[in-house]
Amino acid sequence: MARRNALYAKNIKKDINRGGVMTEKNRTFIWGAASLFSIFFTLGSSAASAQDILMNRSPDRQRLLIEGAQKEKQVTIYSAMIVNQALRPLVDGFMRKYPFVRARYWRADTEEIIAKVSAEARAGNVSSDVVEGTGIGELAAEGIFMSPYYSPMVADYPERYRDPNGNWTATRVSYFSIAYNTKQISKSDLPKSYEDLLDPKWKGKLAWRIGTSSGTPLFLSNIRIAMGEEKAAAYFDKLAQQKIINFGSGSARTLVDRVIAGEFPIALNIFAHHPLISKAKGAPVDSLLLDPTPATTATMVVTKGTRNPHAALLLVDYILSKEGQEILAKAEYFPARPDVAPLESLSSVVPAIAGVPENFINPEKLLKYTESSSTIYQDKFR
Amino acid sequence: MIVPAANAERSSIMRSFQIKRASPLVIILSLVLLALVLPPTFFLFNVSFHETNIDGSLGARTFRFYEQLWSGRFFLPSLYNSIIYAVCSAILAIIIGTVQAIIVERTNAPGRSLVLFATIVALGVPNVLYTVSWLLLLGRAGPLNQAIAHYISPEFVINVYSMWGMILIEGISFVPLTFLLMSAVLKSTDAAFEEAAMMSGASPIRSFWRVTLPMALPGVCALVILIFVRAIESFEVPALVGLAGNINVITTMIYQSSHSSGRPNYGEAGAYSVCLISFVAALLIWQSRLSLKAHRFQTITGKGFRPRLINLGPWRWGAAAILGIMFLLVTLLPMVVLLFTSLQPFYEGFSIEAWGRSSLENYKLLLAPGSFRDSIVNTLILGTCTATVVVPFTALCAWLVARRAPGAMILDQLATLPLVFPAIILSVAFLDLFVNAPFAIYGTLLSLIIASSMRFLPYGIRYAYAGALQIHSDLEEAATVAGATRWVMFKRVLLPLLSASMISSWLLIFLTSVQTVSLPLLLVGPGSEVMAVTLFDLWQNGQVTELAAMGVVWVSLMTVVSAAFHMITRRWQLAR
Numbered sequence: 001m002a003r004r005n006a007l008y009a010k011n012i013k014k015d016i017n018r019g020g021v022m023t024e025k026n027r028t029f030i031w032g033a034a035s036l037f038s039i040f041f042t043l044g045s046s047a048a049s050a051q052d053i054l055m056n057r058s059p060d061r062q063r064l065l066i067e068g069a070q071k072e073k074q075v076t077i078y079s080a081m082i083v084n085q086a087l088r089p090l091v092d093g094f095m096r097k098y099p100f101v102r103a104r105y106w107r108a109d110t111e112e113i114i115a116k117v118s119a120e121a122r123a124g125n126v127s128s129d130v131v132e133g134t135g136i137g138e139l140a141a142e143g144i145f146m147s148p149y150y151s152p153m154v155a156d157y158p159e160r161y162r163d164p165n166g167n168w169t170a171t172r173v174s175y176f177s178i179a180y181n182t183k184q185i186s187k188s189d190l191p192k193s194y195e196d197l198l199d200p201k202w203k204g205k206l207a208w209r210i211g212t213s214s215g216t217p218l219f220l221s222n223i224r225i226a227m228g229e230e231k232a233a234a235y236f237d238k239l240a241q242q243k244i245i246n247f248g249s250g251s252a253r254t255l256v257d258r259v260i261a262g263e264f265p266i267a268l269n270i271f272a273h274h275p276l277i278s279k280a281k282g283a284p285v286d287s288l289l290l291d292p293t294p295a296t297t298a299t300m301v302v303t304k305g306t307r308n309p310h311a312a313l314l315l316v317d318y319i320l321s322k323e324g325q326e327i328l329a330k331a332e333y334f335p336a337r338p339d340v341a342p343l344e345s346l347s348s349v350v351p352a353i354a355g356v357p358e359n360f361i362n363p364e365k366l367l368k369y370t371e372s373s374s375t376i377y378q379d380k381f382r
Numbered sequence: 383m384i385v386p387a388a389n390a391e392r393s394s395i396m397r398s399f400q401i402k403r404a405s406p407l408v409i410i411l412s413l414v415l416l417a418l419v420l421p422p423t424f425f426l427f428n429v430s431f432h433e434t435n436i437d438g439s440l441g442a443r444t445f446r447f448y449e450q451l452w453s454g455r456f457f458l459p460s461l462y463n464s465i466i467y468a469v470c471s472a473i474l475a476i477i478i479g480t481v482q483a484i485i486v487e488r489t490n491a492p493g494r495s496l497v498l499f500a501t502i503v504a505l506g507v508p509n510v511l512y513t514v515s516w517l518l519l520l521g522r523a524g525p526l527n528q529a530i531a532h533y534i535s536p537e538f539v540i541n542v543y544s545m546w547g548m549i550l551i552e553g554i555s556f557v558p559l560t561f562l563l564m565s566a567v568l569k570s571t572d573a574a575f576e577e578a579a580m581m582s583g584a585s586p587i588r589s590f591w592r593v594t595l596p597m598a599l600p601g602v603c604a605l606v607i608l609i610f611v612r613a614i615e616s617f618e619v620p621a622l623v624g625l626a627g628n629i630n631v632i633t634t635m636i637y638q639s640s641h642s643s644g645r646p647n648y649g650e651a652g653a654y655s656v657c658l659i660s661f662v663a664a665l666l667i668w669q670s671r672l673s674l675k676a677h678r679f680q681t682i683t684g685k686g687f688r689p690r691l692i693n694l695g696p697w698r699w700g701a702a703a704i705l706g707i708m709f710l711l712v713t714l715l716p717m718v719v720l721l722f723t724s725l726q727p728f729y730e731g732f733s734i735e736a737w738g739r740s741s742l743e744n745y746k747l748l749l750a751p752g753s754f755r756d757s758i759v760n761t762l763i764l765g766t767c768t769a770t771v772v773v774p775f776t777a778l779c780a781w782l783v784a785r786r787a788p789g790a791m792i793l794d795q796l797a798t799l800p801l802v803f804p805a806i807i808l809s810v811a812f813l814d815l816f817v818n819a820p821f822a823i824y825g826t827l828l829s830l831i832i833a834s835s836m837r838f839l840p841y842g843i844r845y846a847y848a849g850a851l852q853i854h855s856d857l858e859e860a861a862t863v864a865g866a867t868r869w870v871m872f873k874r875v876l877l878p879l880l881s882a883s884m885i886s887s888w889l890l891i892f893l894t895s896v897q898t899v900s901l902p903l904l905l906v907g908p909g910s911e912v913m914a915v916t917l918f919d920l921w922q923n924g925q926v927t928e929l930a931a932m933g934v935v936w937v938s939l940m941t942v943v944s945a946a947f948h949m950i951t952r953r954w955q956l957a958r
Contacts, residue, residue: 013860016442052925076908082923084750104908118438123817125824144437210625210774211637241508248625248634250921257926260728278925280419282739283728382456382638 053309054149061152064099068310069328074102075311078113080133080298081172085331087228093327095319101311110135110213117303121145123179126305129312132319132376135213137168137299137363138370146301153320161297161336162359168363170297171319172328175349175358177272177293179256183284184265194223194290197268198238207245207264209255213370214296216377219269221369222294222359227307240380244268249340260285261347272334272349282343292359296366362366407868408789411779415796417617418836422803424812430652438810447653456635464631467548467620468613473555473607476602479560479885482708484590486561487568489574490691491701499945500559501711502889506940507716508897508914509555511923511933513618513696515716516551517542518723518926523731552619556609557712562890563608565850567601568594576692587691601848608844608906611662611801618711633804647652651804666795717937723930744931760906761913762943765896768834769888775841776887777850777880778872783843784850785858794843801840808837813904825907831903838891845890849883850876885951887942896940917945 020377069075081087083105091103108116110133120126120145131146139145148166153326160171164185180190191197209215215281224232245264247255252270259267259275260283275287300319306312325335334342342350351358361369430448433441451457486494507515518528520542527539541547575597579589595602606820620634630638694701695958725740779797780788800808812833816824823829853876861871877884899918906912917936920929 066464082921084747106908106911108903109922115438116813116904119810119813121437121819122439123814125817127825139436207626242712244629246628246638248621248626248637251621251923253923253925254921257729260730261518261521261926263517263521264733281727284730285447378639 006344010290013203023191025316048132050306050309051147054147054313057150058097065314069098069308069314070100070336072308072311073100075129075308076103076104076106076127076132077132077315078106078108078117079127079131080108080110080113081328081333082331085105086328089323089327089331090319093323094315097318098311098314101314103311103315109133114139117145121304124305126303126307128313129304129306129308130300131303131321132171132298132300134174134296134298137163137170137297137302139368145304147304147306149302149316151313151316151320153317155257156337158321158338160362163363168299168301169320171300171315171325172298172333173295173336174214174298175272175289175293175334175351176214176222176269177275177349178288178290179259179267179270179275179285180282180288181259181262181265182286183260190288191266194226194235194316198235198242202242202266203242204245205265206242206268207247207255207258208268209250209252209270210248210377212251213374214252215269216381217370217373218294218296218361218366220376221361222292222364224369224373225359225361225365226292235296236376236380242344244381246381256285273334273346276346276349287349289349289354289356290353292357295358295360296332297362327378388436404663404788408782408787408793410687411775411782411791412789412796415779415793415839417819418832418839419799421815422811422836423799426652426655426659426803426807426813429648429807430656432649434648437681444649447649449659450639450650451653454635456630456638457632460630460632460635463545463624463629464614464633465633466609467545467552467624468547471553471556471613472606472609474549474847475556475560476606477552477558478565478708478712479604480564481704482557483564483568484594484706485701488566488594488692489694489701491698491747493702493705497561497705497709498948499563499941500709502893502944502948503717503937503941504558504713505562505890505893506937506944507720507933508917508936510622511720511917511929511936512555512716513551513622514926514929515719515723515933516554517622518719518729519715520547527734528731528733541627543623543629544630545624547627547628548619548629549624551623552613552616554712555619555884557708559890560605560609562886563601563605563845563848564598566845566886567605569597569849569882580692586694587957593777600669602846604848607665607669608801608840611658611665613806614658631783648807648810649928651807655802655804659799662798662802663795666798674855686716692833720930720933722939723927724934726927729926729930744928745935746933747928748935757911757913757916759941760910761896763827764830764834764902764912765892765943767831767897768838769891771831771835772838772842772891773846773884774887777846777877777884780843780846780850781872781876781880783847783857783953794847797843799840800837803837805898808833809900809904812836812901816905820883825905825910827906827910829903830902830905830910830912833905834895834898837898837901838895841891841894842887844882845887846880848879849880853879871928881951885948889947892947893940893944897936 002087004278007208014300037134041059053064053068058064066235077087077091079087081090083264087105087107091105094103095101106116110382113133113136117128117131120128146167149189150166151169154169157169161173162168178191189201191199191202208219216326220232220236225236226232227235233239239298253274255264256266256270256274257262260278272287272289272293275283278285279287300316302312302316320337322337322340325340329335331344332343332346334346341347347353387535428440431443431445433444438776457634482497485491486497504512518524520540521543524538524542530536530538530540542551575593576589579593580586584592615633617633620629620631621637623633625634625638632654636654639650722732722736724744725742727739727741727743730736777799779790779793783794803811812829816829816833857875857879858871861875862868866874897913897914897917899914902912902915903918906915913936917929917932920932924932
């Protein structure tokens with residue numbers, strides 16, 4: 001017993017020393033049977049290379065995909081969408097359409113998704129086939145853990161919502177606005193521009209989310225893009241005088257709830273539709289779009305080394321299809337697909353409908369700005 | 383006269399540090415611990431000395447995280463805040479928990495049996511929710527401030543986003559833990575000494591101060607270390623309460639500098655933990671020196687041992703009132719806020735108008751088909767397995783440590799190590815380990831149970847150590863003389879004596895392990911989800927009212943499970 005444990009401990013240690021890769025010899029030595037299992041898996045992937053399958057544009061693509069998926073029998077999506085309203089209905093809808101594929105999902109925030117997918121990629125133990133979330137396209141832009149793919153659905157999407165190289169496609173759009181407590185702030189008092197936020201009357205009354213890229217960094221990036229670096233820097237110096245409340249550990253939704261509770265009168269850079277959902281229930285909160293309103297997208301990629309490329313493409317097609325996008329719309333997301341309208345009740349925060357200029361920041365641009373914006377936050381606002 | 387004995391003591395301490403002469407049992411246990419603790423520790427050291435690439439792999443070697451830690455302009459103020467915060471909340475928690483434990487274990491105050499129940503309910507509330515409900519209570523729009531503004535003056539409205547707010551919330555959230563641990567200590571301290579003191583004319587308070595407390599000292603020390611380190615490591619309260627008031631502690635300082643860009647960045651948190659590990663190791667060595675005269679604390683001896691209750695006379699109603707106030711603070715107030723919030727369409731403070739809006743809408747949404755079905759069984763398996771693995775294992779380790787078996791000190795050190803791992807680093811380390819395993823363990827519930835067992839080792843060992851210290855070796859020697867093997871002696875003599883503390887340790891680990899979020903988030907795959915992840919999902923995407931509803935459902939479930947467990951073990955104890 002002692003020896004075996006020692007051996008185990010030693011192996012783990014060695015293992016890590018080598019950067020986590022166990023040799024074949026070690027495997028068979030301790031876990032012979034288990035390694036047979038993994039060899040089976042390798043044999044499972046079919047003769048045609050996964051990349052050919054993913055890029056297939058031939059007319060019989062759909063037939064080939066279905067045939068392939070019938071053999072694969074399963075597909076897994078890692079996504080940041082909410083489970084009850086979006087992810088589960090999506091997967092259920094997909095399985096009604098393709099009953100021979102068992103679709104499974106795993107939900108987490110972008111940061112965890114990235115940690116998990118990249119650990120799997122490094123270990124060569126890929127468990128996901130499709131990955132969706134905000135911040136995923138940024139990684140795709142750097143060429144990490146995804147394979148380019150072709151889907152006939154992509155043609156229906158505007159150019160800015162897809163990658164020219166086929167690495168990612170947008171699934172849903174997010175607009176960011178200001179949430180304010182309607183009991184504490186009257187309509188006439190509201191800031192009308194970003195400049196108005198510098199008014200001394202807002203000192204200590206503004207809150208924003210730190211610790212997440214869609215919080216402070218996005219707010220700063222938006223202003224840098226809109227005003228240009230020089231003017232933006234001057235603006236930030238003044239904004240720092242406002243002593244913005246740093247809201248840590250908590251989502252944008254939580255911050256809006258705190259505005260409703262009267263803790264903070266104004267929250268900067270929250271998801272524009274959250275206040276509307278609460279307002280509809282009678283909560284004293286509303287959403288205010290400023291010029292320009294930042295917009296970003298959640299994006300979808302196919303995992304590099306996917307074991308089920310056929311089923312993965314069927315799932316991608318489904319999520320990008322009208323049917324899939326309608327499920328997202330019902331879950332209070334803004335669908336990226338132009339011919340699917342967002343919920344009527346939420347349309348007032350779509351900049352194009354509200355008549356407010358939009359600053360769409362695509363994944364490449366976001367990636368370029370986020371790092372330097374966090375530095376600005378560190379230097380001026382901490 | 384005392385000198386030779388003291389020398390013998392000292393040499394026995396030295397012995398417990400000697401690994402070469404360790405018995406096979408100690409070696410086996412250390413190896414098991416090493417297998418659990420070493421991989422994440424190695425990972426921790428590694429990330430603290432390397433850049434992390436965007437794909438999560440390690441890049442160039444660097445010392446910059448350590449330099450940043452010390453040289454940053456935020457370091458000294460944050461360190462100062464951290465220490466004040468940790469010391470004060472530990473003191474607050476220990477005072478309240480100890481008073482509760484003494485009244486419950488030693489007096490005949492009415493309502494004592496309810497305290498355990500209240501404690502279990504409070505332990506069942508996930509940490510984040512507990513903090514949120516306190517903020518709803520004490521926040522600017524909370525009922526307290528509403529009352530102050532209305533009846534006194536808006537000028538006197540309290541600001542909870544302050545150091546005292548952090549200390550109050552964190553301290554109170556530790557009370558259930560300190561109460562359980564102190565009860566375990568008191569249960570295994572012979573009340574005969576206190577009786578003797580009181581018969582000699584000492585007042586109950588004096589007898590506590592001069593007799594009970596000194597006797598319980600090693601147990602109390604183990605507890606202080608645990609709570610202090612927990613408070614230093616804690617994140618929820620500093621992030622939710624402190625940051626909003628611009629009060630930085632070390633954990634939030636690191637969070638601010640490493641989490642802003644959404645890229646993997648574990649270096650600084652790693653460097654901090656490495657420093658903390660050395661600090662905790664030093665604390666443990668200091669603690670073992672403190673309990674140098676360990677035999678003095680062995681109060682459970684061969685003679686008839688039966689904790690007796692002090693008759694407080696009319697004072698017992700006063701004691702009951704104290705319990706009542708604590709119950710109000712620790713359990714009732716946060717639960718009422720949660721319950722109230724869960725019935726609301728949105729939370730806007732307490733008012734008659736708000737009562738009128740109450741409905742069960744949030745529950746309907748929550749209990750929709752498919753929400754919990756898959757995760758509830760997994761959750762129970764996770765909690766049960768973790769607690770059942772950790773408790774007996776740490777009991778054995780703690781006994782060896784308390785008996786100063788050669789080399790046993792290493793057991794304590796190893797088992798306490800996981801306490802200082804930041805949750806995210808621990809999860810990433812285990813993720814890395816399991817995803818590379820050559821057998822199909824990645825993504826399974828089993829992998830989560832292994833990681834979770836490792837995470838809760840420190841609680842098990844601190845708990846068991848407090849209990850084991852006080853059992854006199856007489857009893858073991860008697861059993862051995864009567865011809866019992868070591869195993870039989872452990873099973874028939876020690877386990878029954880330790881059972882009281884083991885049962886509450888089990889409950890504690892069960893209740894805390896099921897609510898940990900970061901480990902299951904990364905380790906489980908599709909199909910093996912646990913409820914904590916659903917809770918986290920709501921925390922991220924849901925509204926606070928839905929989150930509260932989930933909290934109420936959660937607490938009810940955990941209370942039922944704990945009560946069932948308590949009844950079963952009670953019957954088992956009585957049957958013996």
